[in-house]
Amino acid sequence: MAERRYGASAPPTESEVRHEDWACDDISGQEHARVAFHDVDLTEVVDQGASFTECVFSDCRFNASAHTDAAFVNCTFTNCSFFDATFTGCKLVGSLFDRCSFGLLKVTGGDWSFVGLPGADLSKSTIVGVRMREADLTGARCADATLRHTDLAGAQLHRADLTRADLRGSDLSTLDPLAATLRQAIIDPEQAAVLAEALGLDVRSALPPP
Known part of the structure; x- marks a missing residue:
């Protein structure tokens, strides 16, 4: 299992989203902090400026999604897929990817x-x-x-x-x-x-x- 640099642990989450279908949705401008996303389909989502802070994504699909000026700061991605995903001008400082496909x-x-x-x-x-x-x-x-x-x-x-x-x-x-x-x-x-x-x-x- 991948670990964060210097052995820092992932921040605890405070809410969760499970088994939802966001495929092809426009999530532009959304803000989420310390949310656990499990088995969420984000295939082909459009994302202009959304913000995810200290969130956890497990078994999520970002295939063919397009993110512009978005932020995924100090997030954790486990067993997620990013086939043909596009990130333009995005901020992912401190995020960790474990067993993901790209x-x-x-x-x-x-x-x-x-x-x-x-x-x-x-x-x-x-x-x-x-x-x-x-x-x-x-x-x-x-x-x-x-x-x-x-x-x-x-x-x-x-x-x-x-x-x-x-x-x-x-x-x-x-x-x-x-x-x-x-x-x-x-x-x-x-x-x-x-x-x-x-x-x-x-x-x-x-x-x-x-």
Whole structure:
């Protein structure tokens, strides 16, 4: 079972929603705090600016849902599905994902700092321009994923599989190239220098020919 960073426990919930069908609903502007959602179908929901604070989602379906400028702060997601879900400019600071599925997830912008995604299968997901400082991606499977212009400063990437991942423009300053799989990953020249230095190489500008 995944744990929050530093071993922090999930906040207790104060109410619950069980076995409801919200599929295709417009939940824009809704506000929920410390609510436990169990077996709720949020397939294809439209969400503009909804706010979920310290909520728990278990066995919920977010497939093909679209979230814009929404907030899921310090929430816990257990055994939830996010197939083809889209998050644009959303705030998920401190949220934890445990045994969730993410096929074709698309995230653009927003703040996902301190998010817990250990062991998550993010293969072929697209994450662009997202703040993911100190996110836990330990053992995450990111083969063929797009992780461009993403702030991964302080992120835990030990044993992460980044095979063929497009990492251009992302902060890789804390990535240990010996502790992750980087086979055929796509990087830019600046990142190449950062990784070379992490390997102990002394990177210098080329000297002019004699």
